[in-house]
Amino acid sequence: MAARGSSFLSQRRLASIGRYLLLGFFLLFVLAPIYWMFNTSIKPSSDYLAIPPVWFPDEPTLVHYEAALFTYRGLQGIINSLIVSLSATALSALLGTLMAYSLARFNTGGQHLSFWVLSQRFLPPVGIVLPVFLIYRNLGIHDTHFGLIMAYTVFTLPVSVWMMFAYFRQMPKSMEEAALVDGWTRWQAFWRVAVPLAAPAIVAAAVFAFIACWTEFFFALVLTGRTAFTLPTVFRSFIGFQGAQYGEAAALAIVSLGPSIVLGVLAQKHLVRGLTLGAVRG
């Protein structure tokens, strides 16, 4: 018995060592590029491609940050990106919640409308970018925050609606019905009962929408110019005739990670539940 017990124990220990090794490797896989990016952002230019590689610069510098944020107008890009992404996310969450609720509870548009909404994602963006550009120019909303907010709201809505639709549909109706019998109107039952309960899905949809807006490049490139340009388009200027500005690119990339990390931490609790959607009841 003793022998079997100890071999069982050592087997378990072996398994846990294996698990940690695997996790460690995965962590390295994920974090190493980020570390290298950070490392590059504080290196003097001469160290970028040095052989052997410089693992940590002897004299860390912030010149790349200064250049990326001010010379290359990265800070303006971040501000524009925040304005556009946050507005589009808020609009998409608000409209998406209303649409999804309507589809789920009142079967609006019959069987097909909900799928039609999702099918809007199948459209390749390149197919519509030129007409949108022309329309925007004629309407005078080219290179404005408003124009880009509208475009991003429209692009993020299908997925937002679909995520929340699935959630609302699996949510028992009886709580809203209890609110109706309790003396609230349909609208109040929606705001006071359905929306708080759907918070995980709304948060998950909003995080997706924000990340999609924050990283969008193609439409930002076509629909903006000197004024409303967003962060991703700034990276374009780091590749020029004289070669690539690795330090500036890395510095701006590090800064642009910020909002995603903050959002991820804030939304983590809701995100896990929201992403599993209707997988588990109750």
Place this chain on the structure above:
Amino acid sequence: MAEVNIQRLEKHYGAFHAVRGIDLEIPDGEFTVLVGPSGCGKSTLLRTIAGLEEASGGSISINGKVVNDDRPRDRDVAMVFQDYALYPHMTVANNIGFGLKARKMPKAEIEKRVGEAAQMLGIVPLLERFPRQLSGGQRQRVAIGRAIVRNPSIFLFDEPLSNLDAQLRDEMRGEIKRLHQDIATTMIYVTHDQIEAMTLADRIVLMRDGLIEQQGAPLDLFERPATTFVAGFLGSPKMSFLPGRLGARDGQVGVAVGEHFMPLPQGRAPDTVKGEKSVLLGLRPEHISRAQGEAPTPGSVRYDALIDLVQPTGSRSYATFRLGREPVVAELQAHDVSRAGQKLALDINMNRASIFDAETGRAI
């Protein structure tokens, strides 16, 4: 305080006809139980009274006022749901007070009423908890508290006990009955459980396929079922049905089951019998007992049974035997029967037997 009057109520869901023209009057203060198998329309009927479903035809009046077009909030009803339907993001106190808040009651008054309701249901220590921290029975109490605190003119219950385990269900059933005794408000209660229906109801409305099969006091339905469906639905173990022929033999009216002729006592037999008629003889387990004495008591028929199954329950035992070809269940004293294969003389009380037309299933 309210009476409910339903006339020719219809409800369609697409092609499905859930309620098929129901007339029902529920007097003020009565405890009415809507009972029937699943899909019979009882929940739909309740939800239509609440205003959660729109009637496709007919009318619903509360205190003489037609409420078909009124929103749920304007009907002054409170409802307890099968899944409790507590608001998960609110404390127990806020759950109970949520309906009062909707009616713009002052905060102090809400707190007072919530406190009183919690006192009544013994959930004062739970007031600051969230629904997820409560057991099933506690949740059900909160759901009932949410209804009581509103002091509505009608209480609606939609299978409120079906998610509880057996012991808790018995306990809560008693509490709901007591609640009705104390506040004497009109209550309409939906269940598929015939024991709940029998124990709680002032009146049972037994439904089937969107229609009312029979309604009346619980014992009336139990003792004088109008159809085989009602007879089979109420009572556990259920009534045994024996195909036979109703007719006269040697001047006595009775039912022949196989070669056994079972005479009916006077008063129980139909006045006129012309020739013979195919019938179903309905015998309840409790109307069959172990024979005592030389001759059966008046109105009873003695039968020498060969017991082929015994199911003891503790105080009583259910013994199955065959009469003709059909199995019959008898409810006997626990020690009157010991094992399968036993021969036992039984007295069948024909005073209590039910007789149904074999074709229509209606009582004769």
